Amino acid sequence: MPPEYVVHGQYSMKSDVFSYGVMVLELISGKKNREFSDPENYLNLLGHAWRLWTDERSLELLDEVLKEECTPPEVARCIQVGLLCVQQRPEDRPDMSSVVLMLKGEKLLPKPKVPGFYTESSVTLEADCLMENHTLFSANEISITSLYAR
Template sequence: MVGTYGYMPPEYAVHGRYSMKSDVFSFGVIILEIISGNKIKGFYDSENSLNLLGHAWRLWIENMPLELLDTHLFEMCISSEVIRSIHVGLLCVQQKPEDRPDMSSVILMLNGEKLLPQPKAPGFYSGKSSLEATSLSSNQMSLTIFEAR
């Protein structure tokens, strides 16, 4: 298996299957990197235990998408265009290939020529679940949760 860490879609990284929308996933990662000013490989939100995709998703569902924007770009950007770009980026990095748009739709979405569906959680999203929050029980037994890199 070859590919650059962080840009490989889940279906390829986990199962070695390449889909027609694998490149769409990588493009979505790049969109979110440009907006945030952070690289996928070097970003980690330690407070919430999230990578860049999870961090972008958390801000999106908490209705704070502009907090993803690199502070150096804040004064130069039109907020509606930034929000649209984040929205498209999140659509591109969805877990299942069938939920991602194709590249021709991505172009129309970025140009404002196509309605945007609501995104689902991105691939490799590792938000805290109730199971993870209770990883230590009263008898101090540990629980390991395996996740793809």
């Protein structure tokens, strides 16, 4: 689901583009976004793809099964297009006709912005707080009353 639907309950004209980008990244990686978890950085698949791309290691996202069958420049192009499609803000995402041209190599690829649901900074903050013995939650002391019939 695109961020604008999750946060505001509204679909935009670019909601389908977001979903398409998720599918592209899932196909390349061989992993499902909902089931992916990066234990080192606490990132979902979109965040993991973004981090690899910003570190100029995007080809590490490619599923081992596909490595021998794919051309690295084409894979890098698909990853970048996928990241363009999953940008946080709908107005930053390309329309589907541009996506087709980008995949065919007929249109220049702009640099993608942060994807939706990218949580690295908040996770880093949480980890810092935990390391300093701060709690991120309040203790709720409750009592439970059990009713028994006579």
